Amino acid sequence: MTVTQDPALAAPAVSAADGSLPPLAARTRSIGGSPVRDILAVTARPEVINFAGGLPAPSLFDAEGIAAAYRAVLAEEPAQALQYSTTEGVPALRAALAARTSVR
Numbered sequence: 001m002t003v004t005q006d007p008a009l010a011a012p013a014v015s016a017a018d019g020s021l022p023p024l025a026a027r028t029r030s031i032g033g034s035p036v037r038d039i040l041a042v043t044a045r046p047e048v049i050n051f052a053g054g055l056p057a058p059s060l061f062d063a064e065g066i067a068a069a070y071r072a073v074l075a076e077e078p079a080q081a082l083q084y085s086t087t088e089g090v091p092a093l094r095a096a097l098a099a100r101t102s103v104r
Contacts, residue, residue: 020026043050073081080090088094 021029040055041057042048
């Protein structure tokens, strides 16, 4: 299948004879970089020890514990577990968390 575009509908690469950019393209040039992206780029370097980027050591992940929790939830309430909830969260989970944290 070949897809073609009507040349009359295509946006020009430049909007004027002077080579200026269309307004949207000109505005996007002034957008700065993402601080998070900048931090992650630095922390990806092997010589950098990251203490602030929010990237814990993978050896600290309890992958099996998390997998077991997912299996338990999906075995008990798969339809509810995979569905969206309200912004406030599932009332039963909120009550359980409140009870657990109020004991401490």
